[in-house]
Amino acid sequence: MTKFYGYRRPDGSIGIRNHVIVINTVGNLSALTRKVAGLVPGVIPVIHHGGESQFPEDYVQTLRTLVGTAGHSNVSAALVIGMEDDRIAQEIEAALIEKGKPVRTICLNCNLTIQEMVKEGKSWLSAALENSKKETREQCDITELIVGLECGGSDAWSGITANPSIGAFSDMIVHEGGTSVLAETTEAIGAEHILASNAINHEVGREFLTIVRNYDRRIKETGEDIRSANPTPGNMAGGLTTLEEKSLGCIKKGGSTPLREVISYSEMPSEKGFVFMDTPGYDVESVCGLAAGGAQIVLFSTGKGSPTGSPIVPVIKIGTNPKVYEIMSEHIDINAGKIIDENKSIKDIGKEIFDKVIDVSNGEKTAAENQLNQEFAIWRLAESI
Amino acid sequence: MEVSYNALRLHPKDNVAVALQYIGKGETVLISNFGEDLIATEEISYGHKISIQAIKENEEITKYGECMGKATEEIPLAAHVHVHNVRGLNENERADIIHHMMKT
Numbered sequence: 001m002t003k004f005y006g007y008r009r010p011d012g013s014i015g016i017r018n019h020v021i022v023i024n025t026v027g028n029l030s031a032l033t034r035k036v037a038g039l040v041p042g043v044i045p046v047i048h049h050g051g052e053s054q055f056p057e058d059y060v061q062t063l064r065t066l067v068g069t070a071g072h073s074n075v076s077a078a079l080v081i082g083m084e085d086d087r088i089a090q091e092i093e094a095a096l097i098e099k100g101k102p103v104r105t106i107c108l109n110c111n112l113t114i115q116e117m118v119k120e121g122k123s124w125l126s127a128a129l130e131n132s133k134k135e136t137r138e139q140c141d142i143t144e145l146i147v148g149l150e151c152g153g154s155d156a157w158s159g160i161t162a163n164p165s166i167g168a169f170s171d172m173i174v175h176e177g178g179t180s181v182l183a184e185t186t187e188a189i190g191a192e193h194i195l196a197s198n199a200i201n202h203e204v205g206r207e208f209l210t211i212v213r214n215y216d217r218r219i220k221e222t223g224e225d226i227r228s229a230n231p232t233p234g235n236m237a238g239g240l241t242t243l244e245e246k247s248l249g250c251i252k253k254g255g256s257t258p259l260r261e262v263i264s265y266s267e268m269p270s271e272k273g274f275v276f277m278d279t280p281g282y283d284v285e286s287v288c289g290l291a292a293g294g295a296q297i298v299l300f301s302t303g304k305g306s307p308t309g310s311p312i313v314p315v316i317k318i319g320t321n322p323k324v325y326e327i328m329s330e331h332i333d334i335n336a337g338k339i340i341d342e343n344k345s346i347k348d349i350g351k352e353i354f355d356k357v358i359d360v361s362n363g364e365k366t367a368a369e370n371q372l373n374q375e376f377a378i379w380r381l382a383e384s385i
Numbered sequence: 386m387e388v389s390y391n392a393l394r395l396h397p398k399d400n401v402a403v404a405l406q407y408i409g410k411g412e413t414v415l416i417s418n419f420g421e422d423l424i425a426t427e428e429i430s431y432g433h434k435i436s437i438q439a440i441k442e443n444e445e446i447t448k449y450g451e452c453m454g455k456a457t458e459e460i461p462l463a464a465h466v467h468v469h470n471v472r473g474l475n476e477n478e479r480a481d482i483i484h485h486m487m488k489t
Contacts, residue, residue: 156432239432
Protein backbone atom coordinates (compact mmCIF):
# COMPACT_ATOMS: atom_id res chain seq x y z
CA MET A 1 0.00 0.00 0.00
CA THR A 2 1.21 3.50 -0.87
CA LYS A 3 2.28 5.60 2.13
CA PHE A 4 2.77 9.31 2.71
CA TYR A 5 3.86 11.50 5.59
CA GLY A 6 1.12 13.59 7.20
CA TYR A 7 0.12 15.23 10.48
CA ARG A 8 -2.00 13.01 12.72
CA ARG A 9 -4.55 15.13 14.58
CA PRO A 10 -6.00 14.38 18.04
CA ASP A 11 -9.33 13.35 16.42
CA GLY A 12 -7.54 10.78 14.22
CA SER A 13 -7.77 12.72 10.96
CA ILE A 14 -4.66 13.25 8.82
CA GLY A 15 -3.51 16.64 7.55
CA ILE A 16 -0.98 17.23 4.78
CA ARG A 17 -0.43 20.89 5.67
CA ASN A 18 0.01 22.51 9.08
CA HIS A 19 -1.62 25.91 8.65
CA VAL A 20 -2.38 28.41 11.38
CA ILE A 21 -5.39 30.41 10.19
CA VAL A 22 -7.51 33.42 11.13
CA ILE A 23 -11.15 33.17 10.07
CA ASN A 24 -14.00 35.68 10.33
CA THR A 25 -17.55 34.73 11.27
CA VAL A 26 -19.32 37.56 9.40
CA GLY A 27 -18.38 39.61 6.37
CA ASN A 28 -17.99 42.95 8.16
CA LEU A 29 -14.98 41.61 10.07
CA SER A 30 -13.02 40.92 6.85
CA ALA A 31 -10.56 43.80 7.05
CA LEU A 32 -9.87 43.30 10.73
CA THR A 33 -9.26 39.60 10.11
CA ARG A 34 -6.83 40.33 7.29
CA LYS A 35 -5.03 42.88 9.48
CA VAL A 36 -4.57 40.45 12.38
CA ALA A 37 -3.32 37.69 10.05
CA GLY A 38 -0.85 40.09 8.44
CA LEU A 39 0.88 40.73 11.78
CA VAL A 40 2.29 37.22 12.00
CA PRO A 41 4.07 36.08 8.83
CA GLY A 42 3.07 32.52 7.89
CA VAL A 43 -0.48 32.84 9.22
CA ILE A 44 -3.20 32.46 6.57
CA PRO A 45 -6.32 34.66 6.49
CA VAL A 46 -9.54 32.81 5.54
CA ILE A 47 -12.01 35.53 4.64
CA HIS A 48 -15.64 35.29 3.57
CA HIS A 49 -18.47 37.77 3.18
CA GLY A 50 -21.52 35.86 4.43
CA GLY A 51 -22.66 34.79 7.89
CA GLU A 52 -25.25 37.49 8.46
CA SER A 53 -28.74 38.36 7.16
CA GLN A 54 -29.04 34.95 5.54
CA PHE A 55 -32.03 32.67 5.03
CA PRO A 56 -31.84 29.53 7.26
CA GLU A 57 -30.70 27.29 4.36
CA ASP A 58 -27.74 29.63 3.72
CA TYR A 59 -26.98 30.11 7.41
CA VAL A 60 -26.73 26.34 7.90
CA GLN A 61 -24.57 25.92 4.79
CA THR A 62 -22.27 28.84 5.76
CA LEU A 63 -21.87 27.50 9.29
CA ARG A 64 -21.12 23.95 8.06
CA THR A 65 -18.51 25.35 5.65
CA LEU A 66 -16.81 27.52 8.29
CA VAL A 67 -16.72 24.69 10.85
CA GLY A 68 -15.35 22.31 8.19
CA THR A 69 -12.72 24.84 7.14
CA ALA A 70 -11.48 25.85 10.61
CA GLY A 71 -11.65 22.24 11.80
CA HIS A 72 -9.89 20.89 8.68
CA SER A 73 -7.11 18.37 9.15
CA ASN A 74 -4.72 20.67 7.22
CA VAL A 75 -5.23 23.31 9.95
CA SER A 76 -3.04 23.19 13.07
CA ALA A 77 -4.77 26.01 14.95
CA ALA A 78 -7.48 28.60 14.27
CA LEU A 79 -8.17 32.09 15.55
CA VAL A 80 -11.83 33.09 15.11
CA ILE A 81 -12.71 36.77 14.79
CA GLY A 82 -16.35 37.24 15.74
CA MET A 83 -18.94 39.60 17.16
CA GLU A 84 -20.41 39.83 20.66
CA ASP A 85 -22.72 36.82 21.36
CA ASP A 86 -21.68 35.34 18.03
CA ARG A 87 -23.37 31.97 17.48
CA ILE A 88 -21.12 31.09 14.53
CA ALA A 89 -18.02 31.74 16.66
CA GLN A 90 -19.46 29.63 19.47
CA GLU A 91 -20.23 26.75 17.10
CA ILE A 92 -16.76 26.83 15.48
CA GLU A 93 -15.08 26.95 18.89
CA ALA A 94 -17.16 24.07 20.26
CA ALA A 95 -16.45 21.91 17.18
CA LEU A 96 -12.70 22.55 17.33
CA ILE A 97 -12.50 21.94 21.10
CA GLU A 98 -14.26 18.60 20.54
CA LYS A 99 -11.63 17.76 17.88
CA GLY A 100 -8.83 18.73 20.28
CA LYS A 101 -7.69 21.48 17.89
CA PRO A 102 -6.24 24.70 19.37
CA VAL A 103 -8.82 27.49 18.90
CA ARG A 104 -9.31 30.98 20.28
CA THR A 105 -12.16 33.41 19.69
CA ILE A 106 -11.75 37.15 19.93
CA CYS A 107 -14.95 39.15 19.73
CA LEU A 108 -15.63 42.69 18.75
CA ASN A 109 -17.53 44.66 21.38
CA CYS A 110 -16.49 42.39 24.26
CA ASN A 111 -14.88 45.01 26.51
CA LEU A 112 -11.72 45.17 24.38
CA THR A 113 -10.54 48.09 22.31
CA ILE A 114 -9.67 47.26 18.70
CA GLN A 115 -6.03 47.79 19.61
CA GLU A 116 -6.30 45.28 22.46
CA MET A 117 -8.08 42.78 20.17
CA VAL A 118 -5.33 43.03 17.58
CA LYS A 119 -2.62 42.68 20.23
CA GLU A 120 -4.27 39.65 21.79
CA GLY A 121 -4.77 38.06 18.37
CA LYS A 122 -1.16 38.60 17.39
CA SER A 123 0.16 37.13 20.61
CA TRP A 124 -2.09 34.03 20.38
CA LEU A 125 -1.16 33.48 16.72
CA SER A 126 2.58 33.81 17.40
CA ALA A 127 2.34 31.13 20.09
CA ALA A 128 0.15 28.88 17.87
CA LEU A 129 2.64 29.20 15.01
CA GLU A 130 5.55 28.28 17.29
CA ASN A 131 3.61 25.24 18.53
CA SER A 132 2.75 24.17 14.98
CA LYS A 133 6.47 24.05 14.13
CA LYS A 134 6.96 21.40 16.81
CA GLU A 135 4.37 19.10 15.18
CA THR A 136 5.95 16.48 12.95
CA ARG A 137 4.82 14.29 10.07
CA GLU A 138 4.37 10.57 10.48
CA GLN A 139 3.83 7.73 8.05
CA CYS A 140 0.19 7.32 6.97
CA ASP A 141 -1.72 5.04 4.61
CA ILE A 142 -3.17 6.33 1.36
CA THR A 143 -6.57 5.19 2.68
CA GLU A 144 -6.49 8.38 4.81
CA LEU A 145 -6.49 10.61 1.73
CA ILE A 146 -9.61 12.33 0.37
CA VAL A 147 -8.99 13.97 -3.01
CA GLY A 148 -11.48 16.42 -4.56
CA LEU A 149 -12.03 16.37 -8.35
CA GLU A 150 -12.79 19.66 -10.04
CA CYS A 151 -12.58 21.49 -13.35
CA GLY A 152 -12.69 25.11 -14.42
CA GLY A 153 -12.34 26.75 -17.82
CA SER A 154 -13.06 23.59 -19.83
CA ASP A 155 -12.18 23.19 -23.48
CA ALA A 156 -12.71 20.48 -26.11
CA TRP A 157 -9.64 18.65 -24.77
CA SER A 158 -10.82 18.49 -21.14
CA GLY A 159 -12.86 15.34 -21.77
CA ILE A 160 -10.11 13.75 -23.88
CA THR A 161 -6.91 14.42 -21.89
CA ALA A 162 -7.05 15.86 -18.35
CA ASN A 163 -10.46 14.59 -17.17
CA PRO A 164 -9.98 10.92 -18.13
CA SER A 165 -6.47 11.10 -16.63
CA ILE A 166 -8.01 12.35 -13.38
CA GLY A 167 -10.46 9.43 -13.79
CA ALA A 168 -7.52 7.02 -14.09
CA PHE A 169 -6.07 8.55 -10.90
CA SER A 170 -9.46 8.18 -9.16
CA ASP A 171 -9.54 4.48 -10.05
CA MET A 172 -6.00 4.05 -8.69
CA ILE A 173 -6.64 5.74 -5.33
CA VAL A 174 -9.99 3.97 -4.88
CA HIS A 175 -8.40 0.59 -5.62
CA GLU A 176 -5.88 1.36 -2.86
CA GLY A 177 -8.70 2.13 -0.40
CA GLY A 178 -8.65 5.93 -0.60
CA THR A 179 -11.42 8.38 -1.45
CA SER A 180 -12.13 10.65 -4.43
CA VAL A 181 -14.94 13.22 -4.40
CA LEU A 182 -16.33 14.45 -7.71
CA ALA A 183 -18.11 17.83 -7.55
CA GLU A 184 -20.10 20.26 -9.74
CA THR A 185 -23.69 19.07 -10.10
CA THR A 186 -24.34 21.47 -12.99
CA GLU A 187 -21.53 19.88 -14.99
CA ALA A 188 -23.25 16.49 -14.83
CA ILE A 189 -26.56 17.68 -16.33
CA GLY A 190 -27.02 15.75 -19.58
CA ALA A 191 -24.81 12.86 -18.48
CA GLU A 192 -26.40 12.13 -15.10
CA HIS A 193 -27.80 8.78 -16.26
CA ILE A 194 -24.26 7.46 -16.73
CA LEU A 195 -23.08 8.34 -13.21
CA ALA A 196 -26.40 7.15 -11.76
CA SER A 197 -26.15 3.79 -13.52
CA ASN A 198 -22.63 3.49 -12.09
CA ALA A 199 -23.95 3.84 -8.52
CA ILE A 200 -23.35 1.07 -6.02
CA ASN A 201 -27.12 0.58 -5.60
CA HIS A 202 -30.47 2.05 -6.72
CA GLU A 203 -30.76 4.29 -3.67
CA VAL A 204 -27.46 6.09 -4.32
CA GLY A 205 -28.31 6.35 -8.02
CA ARG A 206 -31.69 7.90 -7.17
CA GLU A 207 -30.09 10.35 -4.71
CA PHE A 208 -27.73 11.46 -7.44
CA LEU A 209 -30.54 11.97 -9.96
CA THR A 210 -32.45 13.94 -7.29
CA ILE A 211 -29.67 16.49 -6.67
CA VAL A 212 -29.26 16.95 -10.44
CA ARG A 213 -33.03 17.41 -10.91
CA ASN A 214 -33.22 19.86 -7.99
CA TYR A 215 -30.36 21.92 -9.38
CA ASP A 216 -31.93 21.94 -12.85
CA ARG A 217 -35.23 23.05 -11.27
CA ARG A 218 -33.59 25.89 -9.27
CA ILE A 219 -31.98 27.19 -12.46
CA LYS A 220 -35.34 27.04 -14.31
CA GLU A 221 -37.05 28.92 -11.44
CA THR A 222 -34.81 31.89 -12.17
CA GLY A 223 -36.06 31.86 -15.76
CA GLU A 224 -32.76 30.54 -17.13
CA ASP A 225 -32.15 27.26 -18.91
CA ILE A 226 -28.82 25.51 -18.44
CA ARG A 227 -29.20 24.10 -21.95
CA SER A 228 -29.32 27.50 -23.59
CA ALA A 229 -26.32 28.78 -21.59
CA ASN A 230 -24.17 25.69 -22.20
CA PRO A 231 -21.98 25.02 -24.04
CA THR A 232 -20.81 28.64 -23.86
CA PRO A 233 -19.78 30.46 -27.06
CA GLY A 234 -16.15 29.86 -25.99
CA ASN A 235 -16.82 26.14 -25.56
CA MET A 236 -18.42 26.02 -29.02
CA ALA A 237 -15.52 27.83 -30.69
CA GLY A 238 -13.30 25.14 -29.16
CA GLY A 239 -15.42 22.41 -30.76
CA LEU A 240 -17.97 21.47 -28.07
CA THR A 241 -21.39 21.14 -29.71
CA THR A 242 -23.96 20.16 -27.05
CA LEU A 243 -24.48 20.21 -23.27
CA GLU A 244 -24.41 16.40 -23.34
CA GLU A 245 -20.97 16.43 -24.97
CA LYS A 246 -19.59 18.86 -22.37
CA SER A 247 -21.03 16.89 -19.45
CA LEU A 248 -19.82 13.54 -20.85
CA GLY A 249 -16.32 15.03 -20.82
CA CYS A 250 -16.74 16.43 -17.31
CA ILE A 251 -17.81 13.21 -15.62
CA LYS A 252 -14.73 11.44 -17.00
CA LYS A 253 -12.98 12.73 -13.86
CA GLY A 254 -14.95 10.19 -11.83
CA GLY A 255 -13.27 7.17 -13.44
CA SER A 256 -14.95 3.79 -13.51
CA THR A 257 -15.37 2.66 -9.91
CA PRO A 258 -18.92 2.60 -8.50
CA LEU A 259 -20.42 5.77 -7.00
CA ARG A 260 -20.74 4.93 -3.30
CA GLU A 261 -22.28 8.02 -1.75
CA VAL A 262 -23.88 11.39 -2.56
CA ILE A 263 -23.11 14.15 -0.05
CA SER A 264 -24.22 17.75 0.53
CA TYR A 265 -22.03 20.80 0.01
CA SER A 266 -19.21 20.90 2.64
CA GLU A 267 -20.31 17.55 4.06
CA MET A 268 -17.72 14.94 5.05
CA PRO A 269 -17.94 11.60 3.17
CA SER A 270 -18.89 8.71 5.46
CA GLU A 271 -17.74 6.10 2.91
CA LYS A 272 -14.37 5.50 1.33
CA GLY A 273 -14.23 5.13 -2.46
CA PHE A 274 -15.80 7.28 -5.17
CA VAL A 275 -18.23 9.93 -3.83
CA PHE A 276 -20.19 12.84 -5.36
CA MET A 277 -20.60 16.22 -3.62
CA ASP A 278 -23.47 18.56 -4.61
CA THR A 279 -21.74 21.82 -5.56
CA PRO A 280 -22.22 24.58 -8.13
CA GLY A 281 -20.09 24.73 -11.27
CA TYR A 282 -18.40 27.94 -10.05
CA ASP A 283 -14.92 26.62 -9.26
CA VAL A 284 -14.07 28.84 -6.25
CA GLU A 285 -17.25 27.82 -4.38
CA SER A 286 -16.88 24.21 -5.42
CA VAL A 287 -13.24 23.92 -4.22
CA CYS A 288 -14.28 25.64 -0.96
CA GLY A 289 -17.00 23.00 -0.39
CA LEU A 290 -14.70 20.09 -1.23
CA ALA A 291 -12.11 21.38 1.25
CA ALA A 292 -14.68 22.04 4.01
CA GLY A 293 -15.90 18.45 3.46
CA GLY A 294 -12.47 17.12 4.39
CA ALA A 295 -10.63 16.77 1.07
CA GLN A 296 -6.93 17.37 1.82
CA ILE A 297 -6.08 17.96 -1.88
CA VAL A 298 -8.08 19.06 -4.92
CA LEU A 299 -7.24 18.06 -8.51
CA PHE A 300 -8.32 20.70 -10.98
CA SER A 301 -8.31 20.34 -14.77
CA THR A 302 -8.25 23.50 -16.84
CA GLY A 303 -8.20 24.32 -20.54
CA LYS A 304 -8.06 28.06 -20.11
CA GLY A 305 -5.74 28.24 -17.10
CA SER A 306 -8.07 29.14 -14.19
CA PRO A 307 -5.75 30.20 -11.31
CA THR A 308 -8.20 29.15 -8.52
CA GLY A 309 -6.55 27.94 -5.32
CA SER A 310 -7.58 27.52 -1.69
CA PRO A 311 -6.33 28.93 1.62
CA ILE A 312 -6.23 25.52 3.29
CA VAL A 313 -5.80 22.77 0.67
CA PRO A 314 -3.23 22.39 -2.12
CA VAL A 315 -4.88 22.54 -5.55
CA ILE A 316 -3.07 20.58 -8.28
CA LYS A 317 -3.70 22.09 -11.72
CA ILE A 318 -3.79 19.82 -14.75
CA GLY A 319 -3.64 21.55 -18.14
CA THR A 320 -5.76 19.95 -20.86
CA ASN A 321 -3.74 21.02 -23.92
CA PRO A 322 -0.06 21.72 -24.71
CA LYS A 323 -0.68 25.43 -25.36
CA VAL A 324 -2.22 26.27 -21.98
CA TYR A 325 0.69 24.56 -20.24
CA GLU A 326 3.21 26.43 -22.35
CA ILE A 327 1.79 29.89 -21.69
CA MET A 328 0.68 29.36 -18.07
CA SER A 329 3.16 26.91 -16.60
CA GLU A 330 3.49 28.99 -13.41
CA HIS A 331 -0.19 28.19 -12.72
CA ILE A 332 -0.18 24.57 -13.85
CA ASP A 333 1.43 21.48 -12.29
CA ILE A 334 0.81 18.76 -14.88
CA ASN A 335 0.54 18.87 -18.67
CA ALA A 336 -2.09 16.38 -19.83
CA GLY A 337 -1.64 17.89 -23.31
CA LYS A 338 1.19 15.37 -23.71
CA ILE A 339 -1.59 12.94 -24.68
CA ILE A 340 -2.14 15.07 -27.82
CA ASP A 341 1.42 15.79 -28.96
CA GLU A 342 3.73 13.36 -27.16
CA ASN A 343 1.85 10.09 -27.54
CA LYS A 344 1.38 9.72 -23.78
CA SER A 345 -1.54 7.56 -22.69
CA ILE A 346 -4.31 8.45 -20.24
CA LYS A 347 -2.80 5.83 -17.95
CA ASP A 348 0.63 7.54 -18.13
CA ILE A 349 -0.83 10.90 -17.07
CA GLY A 350 -3.01 9.19 -14.43
CA LYS A 351 0.17 7.74 -12.92
CA GLU A 352 1.91 11.14 -13.13
CA ILE A 353 -1.05 12.66 -11.21
CA PHE A 354 -0.89 9.86 -8.63
CA ASP A 355 2.84 10.46 -8.03
CA LYS A 356 2.24 14.22 -7.79
CA VAL A 357 -0.56 13.69 -5.23
CA ILE A 358 1.84 11.70 -3.03
CA ASP A 359 4.62 14.32 -3.42
CA VAL A 360 2.20 17.13 -2.56
CA SER A 361 0.86 15.12 0.39
CA ASN A 362 4.45 14.85 1.64
CA GLY A 363 4.78 18.63 1.54
CA GLU A 364 5.76 19.62 -2.02
CA LYS A 365 4.09 22.91 -2.88
CA THR A 366 1.73 23.21 -5.85
CA ALA A 367 1.83 26.03 -8.40
CA ALA A 368 -1.27 27.59 -6.79
CA GLU A 369 0.41 27.49 -3.36
CA ASN A 370 3.58 29.09 -4.73
CA GLN A 371 1.46 31.84 -6.29
CA LEU A 372 -0.44 32.31 -2.99
CA ASN A 373 -3.74 31.71 -4.80
CA GLN A 374 -6.07 31.45 -1.79
CA GLU A 375 -9.56 32.00 -3.16
CA PHE A 376 -12.42 31.32 -0.74
CA ALA A 377 -16.17 31.71 -1.36
CA ILE A 378 -19.15 29.88 0.13
CA TRP A 379 -22.00 28.72 -2.14
CA ARG A 380 -25.10 30.88 -1.56
CA LEU A 381 -28.54 29.36 -2.15
CA ALA A 382 -30.75 32.42 -1.62
CA GLU A 383 -30.53 36.18 -1.53
CA SER A 384 -29.64 38.20 1.56
CA ILE A 385 -32.41 39.32 3.88
CA MET B 386 7.95 10.89 -30.90
CA GLU B 387 6.29 12.44 -33.95
CA VAL B 388 2.63 11.45 -34.23
CA SER B 389 1.43 10.24 -37.60
CA TYR B 390 -2.32 10.74 -37.15
CA ASN B 391 -4.27 14.01 -37.14
CA ALA B 392 -7.56 12.79 -35.64
CA LEU B 393 -8.65 10.52 -32.81
CA ARG B 394 -11.61 8.18 -32.40
CA LEU B 395 -12.31 8.02 -28.66
CA HIS B 396 -14.48 4.89 -28.52
CA PRO B 397 -15.22 1.96 -30.87
CA LYS B 398 -18.94 2.91 -30.98
CA ASP B 399 -18.25 6.51 -32.04
CA ASN B 400 -19.40 7.85 -35.41
CA VAL B 401 -17.22 10.95 -35.06
CA ALA B 402 -13.48 11.56 -34.53
CA VAL B 403 -11.78 14.64 -33.00
CA ALA B 404 -9.23 16.66 -35.01
CA LEU B 405 -5.87 16.74 -33.23
CA GLN B 406 -4.81 19.64 -35.46
CA TYR B 407 -6.35 21.84 -38.14
CA ILE B 408 -7.37 19.71 -41.13
CA GLY B 409 -7.88 21.46 -44.47
CA LYS B 410 -10.52 20.56 -47.08
CA GLY B 411 -9.22 17.71 -49.25
CA GLU B 412 -6.56 16.75 -46.70
CA THR B 413 -6.07 13.11 -45.71
CA VAL B 414 -7.42 12.30 -42.25
CA LEU B 415 -5.39 9.66 -40.41
CA ILE B 416 -7.47 8.54 -37.47
CA SER B 417 -6.02 6.92 -34.38
CA ASN B 418 -8.05 3.85 -33.30
CA PHE B 419 -9.85 3.66 -36.67
CA GLY B 420 -9.01 1.39 -39.56
CA GLU B 421 -9.40 3.58 -42.61
CA ASP B 422 -8.10 6.95 -43.80
CA LEU B 423 -10.56 9.60 -45.02
CA ILE B 424 -10.38 12.70 -47.20
CA ALA B 425 -11.89 15.72 -45.38
CA THR B 426 -14.79 17.19 -47.39
CA GLU B 427 -14.67 20.40 -45.32
CA GLU B 428 -12.12 22.14 -43.13
CA ILE B 429 -12.08 20.84 -39.55
CA SER B 430 -10.69 23.12 -36.80
CA TYR B 431 -8.47 21.91 -33.95
CA GLY B 432 -10.66 20.07 -31.40
CA HIS B 433 -13.68 19.91 -33.72
CA LYS B 434 -15.40 16.72 -34.91
CA ILE B 435 -15.44 14.92 -38.26
CA SER B 436 -17.93 12.20 -39.27
CA ILE B 437 -16.32 8.79 -39.77
CA GLN B 438 -19.57 7.29 -41.09
CA ALA B 439 -22.43 8.71 -43.10
CA ILE B 440 -25.03 9.79 -40.51
CA LYS B 441 -28.77 9.95 -41.22
CA GLU B 442 -31.04 12.78 -40.13
CA ASN B 443 -32.14 12.28 -36.49
CA GLU B 444 -29.50 9.61 -35.95
CA GLU B 445 -27.55 9.81 -32.67
CA ILE B 446 -24.08 11.36 -32.66
CA THR B 447 -21.87 9.11 -30.55
CA LYS B 448 -18.72 10.37 -28.80
CA TYR B 449 -17.00 8.68 -25.83
CA GLY B 450 -19.28 5.76 -26.73
CA GLU B 451 -22.32 7.78 -25.56
CA CYS B 452 -25.07 9.78 -27.24
CA MET B 453 -24.12 13.48 -27.30
CA GLY B 454 -26.97 14.69 -29.53
CA LYS B 455 -28.85 14.05 -32.78
CA ALA B 456 -28.18 14.96 -36.40
CA THR B 457 -30.51 17.72 -37.64
CA GLU B 458 -29.77 16.78 -41.27
CA GLU B 459 -28.05 14.05 -43.21
CA ILE B 460 -24.29 14.25 -42.57
CA PRO B 461 -22.05 12.70 -45.25
CA LEU B 462 -18.82 10.86 -44.48
CA ALA B 463 -15.78 13.01 -43.56
CA ALA B 464 -17.80 16.19 -42.89
CA HIS B 465 -17.62 18.78 -40.10
CA VAL B 466 -20.00 17.78 -37.26
CA HIS B 467 -21.02 20.73 -35.09
CA VAL B 468 -23.87 23.07 -34.07
CA HIS B 469 -25.00 23.57 -37.69
CA ASN B 470 -25.97 19.90 -38.10
CA VAL B 471 -26.34 18.59 -34.51
CA ARG B 472 -28.72 19.43 -31.65
CA GLY B 473 -28.69 18.45 -27.97
CA LEU B 474 -31.44 16.21 -26.63
CA ASN B 475 -34.80 17.73 -25.70
CA GLU B 476 -36.49 17.28 -22.34
CA ASN B 477 -38.63 14.32 -23.44
CA GLU B 478 -35.65 12.48 -24.89
CA ARG B 479 -33.69 13.11 -21.66
CA ALA B 480 -36.61 11.88 -19.54
CA ASP B 481 -36.82 8.71 -21.68
CA ILE B 482 -33.15 7.93 -21.09
CA ILE B 483 -33.50 8.36 -17.30
CA HIS B 484 -36.75 6.36 -17.26
CA HIS B 485 -35.14 3.55 -19.24
CA MET B 486 -32.09 3.58 -16.95
CA MET B 487 -34.21 3.38 -13.79
CA LYS B 488 -35.98 0.27 -15.13
CA THR B 489 -32.77 -1.65 -15.77
